């Protein structure tokens with residue numbers, strides 16, 4: 462029994478011992494595995510030994526694992542098991558509902574592209590609600606919940622990232638950096654753009670972040686960084702922008718223009734709202750640049766604390 466199991470152990474190669482620590486399998490467990498479900502790994506992932514043609518073979522689920530692919534398949538099975546355990550947890554958090562909606566919101570998950578390590582660490586802790594804040598305590602003992610910077614009644618992540626007034630200058634730079642990227646994306650021949658200016662010839666004093674004029678067509682675009690408090694929160698932020706500029710749209714239409722308003726909503730934790738796609742199409746942002754711009758914008762909101770005043774000096778709009 463022992464010799465047979467030791468031979469089977471050799472199928473794992475040298476990569477498995479490192480994996481074993483995470484998957485709760487040890488050499489002694491495998492040596493003792495004279496029955497398919499007799500070792501600790503089977504409690505974590507659906508793995509078992511099977512007798513195939515007189516040999517013991519490793520199986521994950523219903524599939525017998527080829528010898529050379531054992532380590533990779535076990536690693537993948539471990540990931541799946543960890544994900545399923547995570548899904549079963551009762552509280553998933555509103556942020557993760559929003560983050561999981563669009564693939565680009567997690568584009569740096571594995572490779573960290575466009576993201577520095579400090580932001581990478583912060584974003585994941587923040588998305589999981591693990592940032593130590595006065596207003597979000599795991600302890601049943603309720604202490605002082607006020608914001609340490611401004612004294613607001615409850616120090617929460619949404620307050621710190623979007624509403625804490627001592628950070629208003631940084632919020633402004635974050636907003637302007639996103640607007641700057643959008644502004645550059647829509648500039649081309651035959652298009653007139655204005656940033657944070659009243660629409661010429663209009664009575665309304667509203668100042669959209671970006672006015673894009675192409676012949677008789679006028680598109681009002683506004684950028685907002687809204688906390689990822691569930692998918693409905695980002696949609697509500699977009700609806701609020703549309704409502705705000707509706708009087709200006711009506712005035713432009715009364716002057717014979719083809720007018721509309723679009724919103725670009727980005728979460729402070731790097732979330733890309735799915736409704737932005739329609740806005741990019743309306744603004745005629747090229748598909749290739751849009752692919753890059755989404756990632757850059759997600760990076761921009763994540764590293765706003767390090768920005769030195771925005772990319773474009775003529776972008777001075779307010780959020």
Ligand SMILES: [Zn+2]
Nearest residue numbers: 608611613625
């Ligand atoms: Zn505050």
